[in-house]
Amino acid sequence: MHPTEQAAIPTRVIGLISGTSVDGIDAALVEISGTELDLKVELLVGETYPYPGEIRERILAVCAGEAISMAELAELDDAIAFAFAKAAQNIQIGHQPATLIGSHGQTVFHRPPADRGLETGDWELGKKTRLGYSLQIGRGALIAYLTGITTISNFRVADIAIGGHGAPLVPRVDACLLSHPQEGRCIQNLGGIGNVAYIPPRRDDWLAKIRGWDTGPANSLLDLAVQHLTAGAKSYDEGGKWAASGTPCYALVEQWLSQDYFHLPPPKSTGRELFGVAYLHECLKDAEPYQLSPADILATLTELTVASIAHSYQTFLPQMPQRVLLCGGGSRNLYLKQRLQLLLPSVPVLTTDEVGLNADFKEAIAFAVLAYWRQLGIPGNLPAATGAPCEVLLGEVHQSQ
Ligand SMILES: Nc1ncnc2c1ncn2[C@@H]1O[C@H](COP(=O)(O)OP(=O)(O)OP(=O)(O)O)[C@@H](O)[C@H]1O
Numbered sequence: 162m163h164p165t166e167q168a169a170i171p172t173r174v175i176g177l178i179s180g181t182s183v184d185g186i187d188a189a190l191v192e193i194s195g196t197e198l199d200l201k202v203e204l205l206v207g208e209t210y211p212y213p214g215e216i217r218e219r220i221l222a223v224c225a226g227e228a229i230s231m232a233e234l235a236e237l238d239d240a241i242a243f244a245f246a247k248a249a250q251n252i253q254i255g256h257q258p259a260t261l262i263g264s265h266g267q268t269v270f271h272r273p274p275a276d277r278g279l280e281t282g283d284w285e286l287g288k289k290t291r292l293g294y295s296l297q298i299g300r301g302a303l304i305a306y307l308t309g310i311t312t313i314s315n316f317r318v319a320d321i322a323i324g325g326h327g328a329p330l331v332p333r334v335d336a337c338l339l340s341h342p343q344e345g346r347c348i349q350n351l352g353g354i355g356n357v358a359y360i361p362p363r364r365d366d367w368l369a370k371i372r373g374w375d376t377g378p379a380n381s382l383l384d385l386a387v388q389h390l391t392a393g394a395k396s397y398d399e400g401g402k403w404a405a406s407g408t409p410c411y412a413l414v415e416q417w418l419s420q421d422y423f424h425l426p427p428p429k430s431t432g433r434e435l436f437g438v439a440y441l442h443e444c445l446k447d448a449e450p451y452q453l454s455p456a457d458i459l460a461t462l463t464e465l466t467v468a469s470i471a472h473s474y475q476t477f478l479p480q481m482p483q484r485v486l487l488c489g490g491g492s493r494n495l496y497l498k499q500r501l502q503l504l505l506p507s508v509p510v511l512t513t514d515e516v517g518l519n520a521d522f523k524e525a526i527a528f529a530v531l532a533y534w535r536q537l538g539i540p541g542n543l544p545a546a547t548g549a550p551c552e553v554l555l556g557e558v559h560q561s562q
């Protein structure tokens with residue numbers, strides 16, 4: 162069947178992802194039709210399945226750079242694949258079965274490419290250049306076998322192999338689902354790490370002007386600080402209430418904003434390798450002379466997140482958006498949202514819920530779309546966002562048995 166004929170029939174797809182917060186598996190069961198600009202996605206059900214505590218601890222340890230043997234890595238890989246397969250099975254209960262799974266897996270390592278600015282022809286293995294490397298575990302072949310559903314996984318590797326960052330990948334999906342005829346929009350994801358898709362008004366050569374990059378920490382430092390300040394009793398600050406009772410220390414925010422990452426021009430990507438435990442401990446050391454209360458520390462880290470986002474828009478966008486649409490868990494942090502609005506006074510800051518796209522499951526939905534595109538032969542990366550020299554098909558296909 163021709164791809165456009167195939168796209169006319171809605172396909173039932175499951176999108177699965179566990180992000181940099183490592184809080185659990187976000188699963189979305191969706192019905193998709195169309196191709197790109199006529200893409201239609203209906204979310205039938207979205208669920209988050211928390212990881213068993215022991216798996217979460219092991220993932221966080223690996224992400225923090227702890228040594229792991231190959232045998233332990235193999236075990237963790239399969240434990241994650243089992244958990245993802247279970248999530249895929251559970252989400253279909255009470256629904257017509259899905260025919261395709263897009264599984265992002267669990268990122269345990271992400272290294273952006275070095276030697277930025279080289280031309281395509283300059284990428285030579287073993288010479289002066291170094292490609293990026295990004296490892297998502299929870300092998301797709303096992304998910305396909307356990308669920309009996311064709312599964313697409315390893316979405317980042319093809320983009321990285323041609324010199325891209327392999328991230329962020331969601332901007333192309335955002336552009337198809339959230340563009341507006343008159344309005345320039347920033348779709349700001351607030352997961353462990355933040356990333357943005359800038360979508361100009363949908364006219365003339367708008368596609369060429371779409372941009373995307375990782376903005377830096379969103380909740381990663383905040384969550385780690387909450388765990389540190391409560392000796393592990395709490396994992397995050399519900400609604401940002403604790404932070405809201407503190408006062409940001411602007412001198413520290415200024416100091417922290419001088420970090421190289423925030424000044425690097427896009428395309429760029431990052432992860433817990435940079436904005437993780439060691440980074441938080443540096444921040445806490447910097448804060449000592451100011452004798453801040455725990456609430457002040459959280460307010461100051463929140464300010465770092467929002468100031469780095471606002472600063473990156475002001476510095477790197479061709480023009481400011483007319484609207485910011487938040488998604489990801491941080492969109493539920495009302496204090497963070499309020500602070501971002503204060504820094505962007507002339508731009509309404511809303512959530513994607515308010516334009517009809519579920520803010521909690523947008524990433525899971527995006528990986529369902531990327532899998533669907535893979536099956537139709539449509540590339541999933543946006544070179545302006547990943548830095549790759551061209552578009553490529555994303556994902557490895559594991560047929561069901
Ligand atoms: N009600 C809430 N109030 C405050 N913060 C919240 C709330 N709900 C979720 N969060 C924050 O959002 C985080 C989870 O966000 P999300 O699930 O989008 O991250 P992720 O998908 O793991 O990350 P990434 O997008 O970087 O891959 C939690 O760790 C927490 O910090």
Ligand SMILES: CC(=O)N[C@H]1[C@@H]2OC[C@@H](O2)[C@@H](O)[C@@H]1O[C@H](C)C(=O)O
Nearest residue numbers: 181268271328329330331354356375
């Ligand atoms: C390597 C990796 O897993 N990166 C994630 C992470 O979480 C947010 C940000 O950093 C983003 O670049 C990316 O995820 C989303 C899903 C993306 O690729 O668009």
